Amino acid sequence: MLQTLEFLSGLPPLQATLLVLVLSLGAAFVVEFVVLRFARQLVSETNTEFDNILLQELRIPVVVTVALAGVFVLTRLPAFKSGVLFTPAELKAFFDNPALTIIVLVWAYALNQMVNRFVEAVQDRGPRFDFAPVFSNIWTLVVLVGAAGLILHVWEIEITPLLGAAGIVGITVGFAAKDTVANFFGGIALYFDDTYKIGDFIELDSGESGSVVKVGIRSTMLLTRDEVLITVPNSVLNSAKIINRSAPQHRKRIRVPIGVAYGTDIDEFEDLVVDIALEENLALDSPKPRMRLRRFGDSALEYELLCWVNNPTKEARARHFLNREIYKGLNESGIEIPYPKRDLSVQFAEDGRRLATAANADGEVANGNDVGDEASNRREL
Numbered sequence: 001m002l003q004t005l006e007f008l009s010g011l012p013p014l015q016a017t018l019l020v021l022v023l024s025l026g027a028a029f030v031v032e033f034v035v036l037r038f039a040r041q042l043v044s045e046t047n048t049e050f051d052n053i054l055l056q057e058l059r060i061p062v063v064v065t066v067a068l069a070g071v072f073v074l075t076r077l078p079a080f081k082s083g084v085l086f087t088p089a090e091l092k093a094f095f096d097n098p099a100l101t102i103i104v105l106v107w108a109y110a111l112n113q114m115v116n117r118f119v120e121a122v123q124d125r126g127p128r129f130d131f132a133p134v135f136s137n138i139w140t141l142v143v144l145v146g147a148a149g150l151i152l153h154v155w156e157i158e159i160t161p162l163l164g165a166a167g168i169v170g171i172t173v174g175f176a177a178k179d180t181v182a183n184f185f186g187g188i189a190l191y192f193d194d195t196y197k198i199g200d201f202i203e204l205d206s207g208e209s210g211s212v213v214k215v216g217i218r219s220t221m222l223l224t225r226d227e228v229l230i231t232v233p234n235s236v237l238n239s240a241k242i243i244n245r246s247a248p249q250h251r252k253r254i255r256v257p258i259g260v261a262y263g264t265d266i267d268e269f270e271d272l273v274v275d276i277a278l279e280e281n282l283a284l285d286s287p288k289p290r291m292r293l294r295r296f297g298d299s300a301l302e303y304e305l306l307c308w309v310n311n312p313t314k315e316a317r318a319r320h321f322l323n324r325e326i327y328k329g330l331n332e333s334g335i336e337i338p339y340p341k342r343d344l345s346v347q348f349a350e351d352g353r354r355l356a357t358a359a360n361a362d363g364e365v366a367n368g369n370d371v372g373d374e375a376s377n378r379r380e381l
Contacts, residue, residue, distance in 0.1 A: 028067035036062070049121055057114035061106045068099040100154045108147035115139045137217050179235065183218040186234035190220075195237070200246035201312040208232070211313065225313065245312035251284065252312040256322050259300030261336035266293070266301065269335055276325045277307045282318035284308040300338040 036059055043051040119136040152159050174181060196202050196212055202222070203209040208230055210222030220237055222230040245252055260269055270291040277289035289307035296302070305326075309318045330337055 024067050024069070028063045031066050032059075032063050050118065053114060053117045053121065057110045057117065061103075061110040064106045065103050068103055097154055101151055104147055104150045104154065108143050112140055112143045179233070180218060182235035183233045186236075186238035187215065187217055187220075189238050190215075190234060195242055196244050196247070200244055203243040203245065204232070204237075205241035225316070250312070251308050251310050252315060253306060253308050254315050254319055256305040256307075256319060256326070258303045258305060258326060259297065259338055260303060260330075261300060261338040264301070264335055268333070269330075270303075272329055272333055272335070273303075273305055273326055276329050277305060277322060280307075280318065280321055280325065282309055282314050282321060284310060299340055 036055070039055055043055055116136050116139075149159065152162075190196070198212050198215060200212050201210070202212060208222065208224070210224040210228075210230060212220060213223045213229070214221040217234075219231045219233050222232060224230060258273065260266070273291055274289050277283050278285060283289060284307070287308055289305060292304045292306060294302050294304055305322065307318075307322075309315055327337070
């Protein structure tokens with residue numbers, strides 16, 4: 001190394017400068033076409049894609065660093081400064097600082113791209129990593145702040161006053177953007193709690209429901225059954241009661257209420273409805289659909305059909321088709337579907353004035369005058 005420096009010091013300034021540039025570019029050429037090509041052959045034999053991402057993103061910054069490092073290092077050595085065409089101040093202004101700035105920018109961009117691609121690869125490995133984009137955004141912010149600090153240090157700009165001003169600005173922004181900060185930390189809390197993931201169908205205590213389509217730093221987007229996007233702040237989700245219809249499994253049990261008249265053969269009725277549910281494509285065969293007699297109603301035996309669908313978003317459609325087929329099946333089988341009835345009795349007083357009382361299915365008695373008025377109105381119509 002010392003012999004090389006002594007050799008460079010003995011050369012004319014122009015030749016020494018050209019020789020340094022040629023050596024730096026030659027080293028970059030060797031790294032690109034020899035070292036990195038050999039590394040690509042090695043990573044091509046592995047099963048993981050992370051080493052491929054690492055090599056692809058680091059290729060440019062490594063080559064640029066090698067090409068500029070020679071210029072930077074040599075211009076820093078006293079034995080070399082006296083053998084070039086430029087003064088020490090010109091070397092620093094036109095070689096040292098620009099070279100370091102370019103290196104910092106290239107590495108910052110490469111590191112940010114590398115982590116973003118890692119996040120995309122991790123997302124494909126399962127729903128557990130659906131919140132990874134949140135950390136990708138955090139990493140981008142860290143890289144930007146770090147790169148800006150290094151560039152200021154390279155150009156010897158005093159950052160202490162900036163740090164003091166940044167503290168004051170940070171407090172001001174903290175008060176002004178407290179909702180944004182709350183949303184940010186709310187998103188982090190939701191990730192660690194594993195409350196939901198992209199694709200889950202959730203319901204909020206405020207009544208909104210939909211499928212999670214995007215999770216960001218500030219908010220979460222839900223797609224409703226009407227294909228309307230709802231943006232909900234993460235701070236609201238963090239403090240709200242959330243019902244995740246897709247967890248722990250995507251399937252959901254639905255309940256279809258059915259009323260049947262007293263005196264019906266309940267065995268035949270139950271078998272008929274269960275067969276209808278088994279024939280419905282949206283209803284799962286396992287767990288098997290089943291009937292449950294819930295209560296003895298005023299005018300009907302109140303049943304519930306219990307069956308499952310493979311996704312909460314299919315509940316309404318499955319209920320629609322089941323209700324249609326049950327109604328058709330009961331009509332074809334002659335099974336009565338009861339409805340509330342009202343009985344009317346008419347009495348005559350000794351003076352010939354008509355008195356009436358009406359009793360509905362619940363046993364409530366209506367006022368006789370009101371019934372007479374209603375009958376009079378009907379005659380007028």
